[in-house]
Amino acid sequence: MLSYKTKRKSRKILSFGIIWTLLGWLFLFIEQTALIDAKASQQEAIEVTPKIFLFASLAVFLVGMVVGYLELTFLNKLFIRKPFYKKVLFKLFFYLILFSLIMLVLYPIASSIELGVHLFSATIWQRYMDFLFSTVHLSTLVQLSASLFISLIYAEISDNLGHGVLQNFIIGKYHRPKEEHRIFLFTDMKDSTAIAEKLGTKKYFSFLRDYYDCLEDPIIKFGGDVYQYIGDEIVITWAYKTGIKENNCLRTFFEMKKALQANTEFFLENYGYIPSFKGGMHYGEVTTGEIGALKKEIVFSGDVLNTTARIQDACNTYNSDLLLSQELAKLLDFDKGFVFSEIGEVSLKGKNESLTLVKVQKINPK
Structure with missing residues (x-):
């Protein structure tokens, strides 16, 4: 394979x-x-x-x-x-x-x-x-x-x-909107505002670029695609089957953590800070299609994106680096080196209905 x-x-x-x-x-x-x-x-x-x-x-x-x-x-x-x-x-x-x-x-x-x-x-x-x-x-x-x-x-x-976007434009894959199931991971750098103030605009930009470069291989390794860079946030997505298979979506998150740890010395020497991040993950149905007049993009539209962003916001409240919706957690393999701890029903900002969240940690092999 x-x-x-x-x-x-x-x-x-x-x-x-x-x-x-x-x-x-x-x-x-x-x-x-x-x-x-x-x-x-x-x-x-x-x-x-x-x-x-x-x-x-x-x-x-x-x-x-x-x-x-x-x-x-x-x-x-x-x-x-x-x-x-x-x-x-x-x-x-x-x-x-x-x-x-x-x-x-x-x-x-x-x-x-x-x-x-x-x-x-x-x-x-x-x-x-x-x-x-x-x-x-x-x-x-x-x-x-x-x-x-x-x-x-x-x-x-x-x-x-971005990966596959130009090819999809050429073949017209999303010329007509399509509904598909996808997994999304929203990540947010911790203490980014304080780091930006200390480094200054130009150096912080270099810091972000090296941060993104460091995380590229782990995302590719497990079949993910970067949907958007929003400041210090990264939105990553998988086709449903790819993300579920062998817990690829979870493995991506922890491999990203590992990549940053491996580059600790580099970031300390060049910037004096070691970047870290938290993330929220969810899945659901989105409508995918071309949009825009002056500038065309292939975009995902659906409540799942808003919900994933809210799950990521809840990481600080529950002192967790990674939170999942219970719906997604049920589809993943609990015996593949991860510990799942249910938090319970949570009212997310901007959402009328509560959602059951799950905290995830990786088991470190002895």
Whole structure:
């Protein structure tokens, strides 16, 4: 079984492969149409036969996957603090070198397939040398650069909108509102106002950014998605089945706590404070759909969000880091390393009906 993090990463890498393949087909169509209209072809250009088309499609798809892999595992982390235009320039330089090496491999293979001669024959390599100093080579580099730029734009927009949001916009998943069951976790940083006053606006912003970065992996690890950042609050959501499975929603909360503990020294050295948080969790039916005119978003609408926020507010009253609704607690496995303590019926602020809350603690293994 692949982990949620691996699945998410694989989907992102696959999106690069698909984008590069579709753009490759588009550029190939334009190029071949131009050659037909001109009633001529350059000697260095490879004639597109069914075999060449299949080879080119597979090659472009794999190149896209390689780019996606490099982006997600290396280059994104390397340039994470750089503005977008600098990211593109640095990456363009890096990939132009990479693409030149790739063409050193792929062009001779394609020529060998087209001409039906041995890969290491003098004819193939003379043709490759001619190709290097031809307009066909320049055109290929421009096409690869365009594919790179578009895929980087797609990845950047996707990251800014959130996991799966851009894809859902494109396929129109929520063009018409849908009802679905989801689990929500509202977290709130403790003593955030006092920390902000001590650090000042600019340093507090850096503090928040590092805080969010620290919590990213635990959220992804157990199949969660960040719905919103609201100041120092994070709203996390799971599809119902994903959140319930193996107590993923609970495991996320305590893994987030663990991640902060592991970075205690970092926060103390850089800010003099160790961030901590409390959370409220609930589940229920929401209506999900696209909303907005000047700025479109995919939003969740339903009483479950308001109720979850009120449960989180009650953490201070009952001296608990994590409170759940009894409805959600009944769906979770009590024997998976957690202790559930029922508080009883509680009147939540702004709610007419009372709700039974449950306090949750993790059993520390000996």
